[in-house]
Amino acid sequence: MKKHWYHYLWLWSLFYFGMGFFNILFAWLGLISFALPLIMAIGYGNKLFCNRYCDRGQTLRALGQLGLSRRRDMPGWMKSKAFRYGFMVFFFAMFGSVVYTTWLVYSGIESLQQMVSLLWTFHFPWEWAYSGAVSPWAAQFAFGLYSLMLTSEVIALGTMLLFRPRSWCVYCPMGTLTQLICQHKMRQG
Amino acid sequence: MMKKLSPRHAVIPAAECVACGTCVDVCPREAISIYRGSYAQIHEEICVGCGKCARECPASIIRVEARR
DSSP states (O other): OOOOGGGGTHHHHHHHHHHHHHOGGGGGGGHHHHHHHHHHHHHHSOOHIIIIIOHHHHHHHHHHHTTOOOOOOOOHHHHSHHHHHHHHHHHHHHHHHHHHHHHHHHHTSSOOOOEEEETTTEEEEOGGGOOSOSOHHHHHHHHHHHHHHHHHHHHHHHHHHHSOTTTHHHHOHHHHHHHHHHHHHHHHO | OOOOOOSEEEEOOGGGOOOOOHHHHHOTTOOEEEETTTEEEEOTTTOOOOOHHHHHOTTOOOEEEEOO
């Protein structure tokens, strides 16, 4: 397979999670992974972000090439529209919860929680990554977004190990949403 | 002169495709593209039915069949 520059975008994932460990404000860069696929889908009616420029997709592909995937078929229910759409709704509800918590901190109703949550269950203290350089609400959003990105990365890596390398792409919430947008645009002509 | 087609080819059911682009990336003949961000489509005259796409498709929906 011919190598292209975008095959090295797994470096971006490494940079993102690495820098977020030391300075949580780097988590804001995760919004790029939300904005770019939407811009490409709404503006140009394509999934070029998923197809080429997704750093997570490239990470999973690269790890698969290292032989870390069992390369088994996914169970049928994980490929069903019900699961894909359900997971998308759940994921964006969790993103909404991050925004809501940010608003609570901004309003002074809640104080800043300097922790990272994994799988919405395990909470890890992360206070070394915030120096107080920005407003607490900006830091709260960063902690929340980093938690969401880390959680989805762990789920993606888990299904990469169990099934095929890019199994995550089957039920990726952004992938599902952008495909719906593209299908809608296609029907409109 | 008509180009002779290979005896086998890949088949992608559009309704089940998630358009992730994995097949596009692995196809050694560049015989697959994503149609308007919605599903993968095979370019019949280029596909040789090697099956690489079928082995990599995360949704396992690609089949390699004999041409009719």
